[in-house]
Amino acid sequence: VDYNAKTVTWNFDINMARQDVSNWSMTDPVPDGLTVDYGSFVLKDKDHNTTFSEGTDYVISKQGNGFTISFANALKEHATSWYTLSYKTAFETNSLPDSGTWTNTATATWTDKDGADHTNKGQADFTPKTEFKNDGSKSGSYNAVSKQITWTVVANYNQRKLSNASITDPIIGDQDYIADSAKLYEASINTDGSYVLGTQVA
Known part of the structure; x- marks a missing residue:
């Protein structure tokens, strides 16, 4: 969290088991009160310490207040590393849920090397200081x-x-x-x- 800039960074681990996956994508609806900074996305191959390019290796499409990110081109067809994704949202405490915490939930889907489809969900909480x-x-x-x-x-x-x-x-x-x-x-x-x-x- 950067309280001066009023931003919070969300971090994701993708394919930590290093399976051979294809057609990977993830949808993050992003709760109200958080605003996505679309210039802040960083997708990396953790195993090879390389950073991917939006539009070439992955694409992002806005979905309501959130987005869907999908692997593209060669990465779409064959992804075997452990990847990391990060992005920032601005936060507005006037729109904080009654619980006092934002819960950010994401759902990923992919196909394994045998052609079976899979779904995985993850979430993280952000509670601003009192x-x-x-x-x-x-x-x-x-x-x-x-x-x-x-x-x-x-x-x-x-x-x-x-x-x-x-x-x-x-x-x-x-x-x-x-x-x-x-x-x-x-x-x-x-x-x-x-x-x-x-x-x-x-």
């Missing part, structure tokens, strides 16, 4: 010497364009706000979802 689901977080640290709590509120983890935005934080319980202590900073999101403070803007 702060990206909520698009915000709040934490506090207590200084026992000064008896002060420093609160940190982080907003807009998903880096959306906001209009007329505001942050309201009611102070409850036996706490007294220290005048002029509130500071507003821009922050940068790292690929792992953590953040780094930048310029103070208020």
Whole structure:
């Protein structure tokens, strides 16, 4: 996952048993809330460390929100190696399923050397970090010497364009706000979802 770019990379292993297969193809419906980056596909022969070319060795056709990928030409007729496929999707947490997790399921079909047809299914889950689901977080640290709590509120983890935005934080319980202590900073999101403070803007 790259939380700065808001992308997740999906990885597939194909023909790990190194059977002699033909007419291999795989359909991945891709759940709503994920958008396929069609320029990110990488299909490799793991055994020979070679990378295949779209349009020559394989073809991709869009199917609804997802796609079907098929071996082509010589690879369609005779494939005997262990192959790997990867591609990226952008993710939009506003479209996250109620479960809080995207489940990406793919179905592959092929014919073996004896002419028998086969089907195999696989799936993987992606659960965004809680702060990206909520698009915000709040934490506090207590200084026992000064008896002060420093609160940190982080907003807009998903880096959306906001209009007329505001942050309201009611102070409850036996706490007294220290005048002029509130500071507003821009922050940068790292690929792992953590953040780094930048310029103070208020």
